[in-house]
Amino acid sequence: MNSSLSKEKIMLLKEKASEARKLIIETVHHAGAGHIGGPMSATDILTNLYFHEMNIDPDDPKSEERDRFVLSKGHSAIGLYAVLALRGYLPVEELQTFDSLNSRLQAHPDMNTLPGLDMSTGSLGQGISAAVGIALGAKLQGKRYRTFCMIGDGESQEGQVWEAADIASKYELDNLVGILDYNKLQQFGWCGEEKSRKSPIHDPKERWESFGWHVIEIDGHNQEEIEKAFNEAREVKTKPVMIIANTVKGKGVSFMENQYLWHSRIPTDAELKQAKKELEMGAL
Amino acid sequence: MKSVVPQKNVSMRDVFGDTLLKFSLESSRVYAIDGDLANSTKLDTVANGNPKKFLQMGIAEQNMMSVAAGLATTGLQPWACTFAAFLSKRAIDQIQVQIAQPKLDVKMIGAYSGLLTGVTGKTHQALEDIAIFRALANMVVLAPADAIEMKQMMEFAHKYEGPVYIRIARDPYPVIVDGKYQFEFGKAATLKDGKDVTIISTGTQTCRSLAAAEQLDTEGISVAVVHMPTIKPLDTAAIIKAAKSTGVIVTAEEHSIYGGLGSAVAEVLVEECPVPMLRVGVRDVNSESANNDDLLEKYGLSEGHIVRTVKEALKKKQK
Numbered sequence: 001m002n003s004s005l006s007k008e009k010i011m012l013l014k015e016k017a018s019e020a021r022k023l024i025i026e027t028v029h030h031a032g033a034g035h036i037g038g039p040m041s042a043t044d045i046l047t048n049l050y051f052h053e054m055n056i057d058p059d060d061p062k063s064e065e066r067d068r069f070v071l072s073k074g075h076s077a078i079g080l081y082a083v084l085a086l087r088g089y090l091p092v093e094e095l096q097t098f099d100s101l102n103s104r105l106q107a108h109p110d111m112n113t114l115p116g117l118d119m120s121t122g123s124l125g126q127g128i129s130a131a132v133g134i135a136l137g138a139k140l141q142g143k144r145y146r147t148f149c150m151i152g153d154g155e156s157q158e159g160q161v162w163e164a165a166d167i168a169s170k171y172e173l174d175n176l177v178g179i180l181d182y183n184k185l186q187q188f189g190w191c192g193e194e195k196s197r198k199s200p201i202h203d204p205k206e207r208w209e210s211f212g213w214h215v216i217e218i219d220g221h222n223q224e225e226i227e228k229a230f231n232e233a234r235e236v237k238t239k240p241v242m243i244i245a246n247t248v249k250g251k252g253v254s255f256m257e258n259q260y261l262w263h264s265r266i267p268t269d270a271e272l273k274q275a276k277k278e279l280e281m282g283a284l
Numbered sequence: 285m286k287s288v289v290p291q292k293n294v295s296m297r298d299v300f301g302d303t304l305l306k307f308s309l310e311s312s313r314v315y316a317i318d319g320d321l322a323n324s325t326k327l328d329t330v331a332n333g334n335p336k337k338f339l340q341m342g343i344a345e346q347n348m349m350s351v352a353a354g355l356a357t358t359g360l361q362p363w364a365c366t367f368a369a370f371l372s373k374r375a376i377d378q379i380q381v382q383i384a385q386p387k388l389d390v391k392m393i394g395a396y397s398g399l400l401t402g403v404t405g406k407t408h409q410a411l412e413d414i415a416i417f418r419a420l421a422n423m424v425v426l427a428p429a430d431a432i433e434m435k436q437m438m439e440f441a442h443k444y445e446g447p448v449y450i451r452i453a454r455d456p457y458p459v460i461v462d463g464k465y466q467f468e469f470g471k472a473a474t475l476k477d478g479k480d481v482t483i484i485s486t487g488t489q490t491c492r493s494l495a496a497a498e499q500l501d502t503e504g505i506s507v508a509v510v511h512m513p514t515i516k517p518l519d520t521a522a523i524i525k526a527a528k529s530t531g532v533i534v535t536a537e538e539h540s541i542y543g544g545l546g547s548a549v550a551e552v553l554v555e556e557c558p559v560p561m562l563r564v565g566v567r568d569v570n571s572e573s574a575n576n577d578d579l580l581e582k583y584g585l586s587e588g589h590i591v592r593t594v595k596e597a598l599k600k601k602q603k
Binding site: 064068070110111112118119120121122123125126127129130131132133134135136137138140141143159160163164166167170 | 315339340341342344346347349350351352353354355356357358359360377378381382385386387
């Protein structure tokens with residue numbers, strides 16, 4: 001499957017992703033709370049979904065025909081909020097309210113507060129099951145919309161993920177696209193703790209395939225590869241699709257990349273300045 | 285002894301299966317969600333009668349409840365049913381985060397609730413489900429006294445938009461409400477008047493409470509029986525009224541004494557109208573597998589236990 005992205009579109013997606021990363025770091029710095037590593041590994045995929053792949057309309061966030069997105073790794077909420085803000089679902093300034101009292105931007109996505117969120121998540125392993133329910137609901141009602149769901153590799157340690165995998169396969173949910181944000185780290189690392197296990201989940205490709213899913217493995221920071229994977233996913237019949245997106249935790253900022261402590265560390269003023277500088281340079 | 289309790293026994297689970305089949309045929313929104321217990325819970329009535337509306341999620345309760353939440357966001361009304369023990373303990377985080385917090389229109393049927401679960405023992409008994417579900421914001425908690433009330437509750441739940449938990453019994457029970465009875469959401473029902481003491485009961489213990497009250501009447505003790513089909517939101521006015529009218533309360537439920545109806549009633553009494561009260565329920569012990577009568581006797585839920593507890597409570601009143 002080829003990429004149909006124009007050079008201009010790729011430039012736009014890269015710019016938006018870079019802006020989103022800056023917003024993530026600024027917001028977490030401002031709030032003094034939140035996550036950085038996971039949202040930054042997910043940013044390029046989220047940007048592609050909301051600026052290219054998904055059939056959505058920020059002015060009509062509850063449209064019945066819209067594509068759905070579930071952020072199963074709910075602690076990466078700020079990454080989703082940054083992209084939603086850039087896409088026009090909420091004012092960018094509202095990100096300043098993140099994690100504060102009465103904010104629509106809760107630490108983990110709350111579908112009842114912010115239009116544009118298709119499911120409440122936060123307790124790991126649950127979002128993928130809800131996405132199965134949404135995709136199944138579409139099939140049962142003959143609806144054409146598609147459901148996308150991003151899970152984490154740390155999250156994949158939850159047994160519920162594999163319960164969901166089985167049922168999606170059983171009901172042949174080819175309208176469901178999972179994306180594994182495969183950044184190989186979790187809150188307290190994992191990598192290096194045990195030599196035989198380099199990532200939170202052992203051989204996800206073999207695992208998802210053995211559950212009957214169509215698996216596509218890509219570089220989750222390469223917009224052309226992301227685009228190609230989504231195009232391929234659209235053509236798959238009778239199977240759900242899992243895109244294993246190889247990513248870098250903390251992507252875009254040298255001192256955050258692949259450092260598990262940046263899972264939820266708060267940047268100092270100096271670190272914020274340095275991070276923004278790097279992101280601006282990287283976007284050129 | 286002549287009992288006020290009619291002897292016609294009907295199973296709540298049979299009525300559940302029949303009623304859900306009817307809903308599934310009438311409403312495009314209604315789906316039955318099973319965790320591989322359909323032939324026990326009678327969800328198989330839908331599987332056999334309207335297979336398109338039956339979804340088999342396998343032995344995976346956590347996924348089952350999250351899938352139900354996802355289905356509800358697409359406009360469907362899933363009715364998920366499994367044993368109350370698994371619903372209330374294996375899948376409670378999923379129920380809280382994805383059903384109760386977002387207030388999604390999912391109906392949860394806790395089958396085989398309480399102590400009498402068909403000789404399956406403590407792993408399959410549910411003596412904490414009221415306590416657990418009652419603690420969740422947005423959750424409605426119901427426990428029918430008999431099959432007729434179960435049908436009426438389901439009709440309510442079908443129309444109500446939001447999460448509802450109904451705990452039902454495995455075995456057939458006498459039909460105790462008369463033809464004029466109508467379940468009212470959030471309202472207690474006085475099934476028997478009395479002036480000395482009030483038994484406030486829920487679910488299957490209402491039947492035994494009525495029988496106990498009848499026996500106590502013959503001994504000259506006038507016992508009111510207030511049935512509490514809605515455990516949450518609780519009819520606090522009815523509790524206060526009973527406390528004022530008889531001055532002493534006994535609660536009865538097929539549940540642990542911790543966190544269930546007895547606790548809920550005690551909370552109201554302490555805050556609004558303190559009077560002596562005692563609870564009939566399973567004490568702080570794990571149960572076992574045995575026949576129903578033996579279990580009721582050993583774990584303190586039998587008619588005789590209710591009679592004795594009422595007498596103990598009256599002593600407190602006289603102090």
